[in-house]
Amino acid sequence: MTRWKTPDRPAVKRRKRFYPWLLVLLVAYLGMAIYQSFKPLPDGISVASPLLPVSDVAFLADVTYLDAEGNRQSEQAIFDEMLRLINQAKRLVVLDMFLFNDFAGEANGDYRPLSAQLARALIERKAQMPGLEAVVITDPLNTMYGGLTLEHLTALRAAGVKLIVTDLTELRASNPTWSGLWYWCCQWLSNTAEGGWLDNRLGPGQVTLRSYLAMANFKANHRKTLVADAGEDWVGVVTSANPHDASSMHGNVALRFQGPAVAELLESERAVAHLSGDDIDFDPLQLKGAVAPGGPRLQLLTEGKIGDALVIAVQSAEPGDRIDIATFYLAHRDLVDALKSAQARGVQVRVLLDPNKDAFGFEKSGIPNRPVAAELHEAGIPVRWCATNGEQCHAKVLLKRSLSGDAVLHLGSANFTRRNLDDLNLETNVRLVASKETPAIADATRWFDRYWHNAEGQRLSVPYPTYADVSRWRYWQYRLMEATGLSTF
Template sequence: MWPWIMMALLVAWAGMGAWQRYKPLPEGLGRTFPERPAVDVSFLADETWYTPSGERRARRQIFDEVMAMIGQAKRLVVLDIFLFNDFAGGADGQDFRPLSAEITDALVDQKKRYPVLNAVVITDPLNTLYGGHELAHLARLREAGVTVVVTDITRLRASNPLWSGAWHLGPRWLGNHSDGGWLPNALGPGKVTLRSYMALLNFNANHRKTLIVDRGDGWAGLITSANPHDASSLHGNVALRFEGAAALDLLASERPVAGWSGVSLPGPRSSTGPEPTVEEGSVEGASVERGSVEESRVQVLTEGAIREALLAAIQASGSGDRLDVAVFYLSHREVIEALVAAQRRGVALRVLLDPNRDAFGLQKGGIPNRPVAHELHAAGVPMRWCATQGEQCHSKLLLRRPAAAGGEGEMILGSANFTRRNLDDLNLETSVRLVGPADTPALQDASAFFERRWQSTPQRVTSEPFAAHDDASTWQRLRYRIMEATGLSTF
């Protein structure tokens, strides 16, 4: 009987893996929201550079703005964040900003100030080691009346189907708890269970980084690549803040994720037309801010819709147009092929990448960026590396500017790396697209940010030439292709 039993188990494993990889997406994911009039749009960045002596300098904007937005909210705060903890991995002892505590304090204080405030924090189960670790700051939020939602990521498609097929058949149903852990926590202090690591191997996540708040009679939103994670506080990141109808689209994008845990988000609901409408479930006394209609437009994108927008922006670039990319991970084959094609048709393309050598005190092997950079460099694409000393160049930014006077520029930024996991409906992701005249202030600010990182000087070291990390071996290139295709990777 054993051969038949083994055959049945293998068939069940393969069948479950295939189902988890290709099952229908939950309703409300992978959305392209309408283009909305850009109201009070601003580009924000966290930047790091080095002096000639190697001393680190930094300029931080993103979480100062996040806390300012929370600090003026009276009716609603919805924060959806991937990493929200003080775990430092192997990087303990560094001078990190205590972002997780600062955000927790801001939410608790605002809830005390305005008891009627509806405050909701949505986060990824990685923060609790998939149920194997308790976090004091999440408990504190709950005690203060803040609704904490740990995302049910089992609803997502399998990023690593070779493992997820087996996990969904057995280990998933064992549950998990924070008592009795006996394995070291690779992310921080304490012990965790084997079940935590078994869940981790699925390699999928709620990777979003968004904020929605009421602002006076209107609404404001922020989409970023940054996490309120202490050990990430030195990273370089980007964000876009905006108000008006697009903020309600952002709120609408969070409703399905909260709903998986039985949490109904209050507030106005966006419409599919050019302006939002107030429907049942609105916060009492709230109104929708129409804002002034400007030439520039803002568009919220989630999951696979981000991929389509990136490809469309690259393919829309013509000879002489400027196309700049600054991203933590670049590995998606369609995006890479589109960039090579753009280079061949005369687009003025520049790609700035993280060298993929540091991860919270641990050394990485340069995958996927170094093999990809080797490929792009061979195709004639100008390449540079962010100058880093332990931190990460964590932005996810594409910026297109027209060669012709009077043409429209375009920017896409947010949580999504340019990888299969981030762009092919496997993770939860949110990015934002800004389109408008080339002199739109937010587009100009983003352009200036890229120039500062690209144009390194002896007095302000921000990046390194391609040759500084041109060490991708044939084995690395092969490993990257296998890892990208199978999902057996963390990128």
């Protein structure tokens, strides 16, 4: 006869006492994750300015390619222009840059020392013009969230340049799976640049465990902007490029402009300073004016307003219109679905993507672009890949040209992903509305066609089959990563 062991009654009682506490911890974790995902945005974040008149607008691009002999060539214009603007400023320079360091990961190369060049230009200009209000805003990733001290940032402070390391606390959670725990267990832990014992995966030096715990939130001030005075006027630059040495060979774009939108750009940066407990000590720019009928107009967009505008641009396209997209990451579901619908109703869509294979000496998996490209290809949308050789195709561009002769150009810092378009990262884009003949629109059109057609024997892109990936497993892996935030894109 089978004899059943009598349960250990004290053990059962201990488990019963433990269950309510486990439930409390689970509710606290889920509650924090949900709150951090949907909490109110800070003031001045996620804005869309009116369409404003714009002058002296120019499209700039950095392009790296293999020439007809197979030699690597690089054309750089963006930071050359930024350095020029800094070197002539007399009253104000406000620079907001995501990556501002010389980290190279595992990569080796003859990189342009962008971080040192930009820091030196700011320091020298401040010395020449002591009354210049010079402000640099950057992301805490550059110091590994307080775990490193960078010489060029220390030198900027010593020279009188105001350095604002963005406080990301008030931003919504990009990775709520981790942030739900982080805000209970670890946020209060201080960090130090002394005594780190873990290798810095991004560059030299050693950091603390706390640096990596903070990094896992995947929050970022991902903006890339410049505001400066230019004589009696003001000039703004919005770009996809970082002053990051190992990114100096990346393909990038920028728009330089003057007019009332520069005042909107400055106020958007003041909002970042405020959420970081600081300020830009300069009065708001008085550049308001009426929209000139028929002339180019520009709208400043930040955070979630960027995604709204991109989707509207695609959804409003009519049969015969053209939409060209070139981007480092394309993953946002609303935008992907809008592109497929546009193609189905007769809009001529072309998509140029980074193959997502290179990241500073590390090999990437091809997610999200390769699964998304397979989806677009199946829908009949022509897709090509940037022909990268260690560098990245880092632009984020949507160019729409209508049969009527009108055109809309979107560009800036925001990748076309949930993290960049759904009020999570800090981002800045511009939307230029003009005729196709406007020089900035014409230059953007030539830039895209140069990539698409490999003009003059320059190897800039390769056909879709080169990196085609139809794996359903990898497709659903991308969908899970995009939906949950358990990714770096």
